Amino acid sequence: MLTDRLQQQIQVAMRGGDNLRLSTLRLLYSALHNEQIAKMRKLSEEEEMVVIRRQLKQRQEAVEAYEKGGRVELAEKERAEAEILQEFLPKQMSEEEIGRIVDETVAQLDGSDFGRVMGIVMGKMKGQADGNTVARMVREKLKI
Incomplete structure (x- = not known):
């Protein structure tokens, strides 16, 4: 523990x-x-x-x-x-890795529903990425 x-x-x-x-x-x-x-x-x-x-x-x-x-x-x-x-948190993903997951998720969903994309992406990350960074990258991808 x-x-x-x-x-x-x-x-x-x-x-x-x-x-x-x-x-x-x-x-x-x-x-x-x-x-x-x-x-x-x-x-x-x-x-x-x-x-x-x-x-x-x-x-x-x-x-x-x-x-x-x-x-x-x-x-x-x-x-x-x-x-x-x-030191006590899991290793954080790089922006490249986050970007790849965001791209895959947006392509799968075929839409621009920010909430759905964020929910799925954050579920895939399992605490390995900062929510603010992910949100910024999703906004950039969806052009919000």
């Missing part, structure tokens, strides 16, 4: 004195634990990935906010935390 891997990584970070990594891993562990308490059962792997993506999205939004506010040092810290969180 992911929580076991996280606990091992936390111990390694403690021994290595990597405070940024340690705090990021502890926050992730806490978020997973809180979600598990809320659901009153162990989380599935997909549910764990949802929590990690939520944490990653928070970091990305914080980076944008800090950069708008001119707080470069805090933006860098959030960016570093996001990189640590990325």
Whole structure:
């Protein structure tokens, strides 16, 4: 399970004195634990990935906010935390791979229904691509 891997990584970070990594891993562990308490059962792997993506999205939004506010040092810290969180997500597809799947799906559907195309493409990706990237590529393909 992911929580076991996280606990091992936390111990390694403690021994290595990597405070940024340690705090990021502890926050992730806490978020997973809180979600598990809320659901009153162990989380599935997909549910764990949802929590990690939520944490990653928070970091990305914080980076944008800090950069708008001119707080470069805090933006860098959030960016570093996001990189640590990325380690726990499945490998992301390249834009070429996403484009190929989008092209195949649009050709199969013979239409320009954005919602249907997105649903099918995201189902094929199984969390290996960012929804915003996929949406942008689908819009480009459908010329919306």
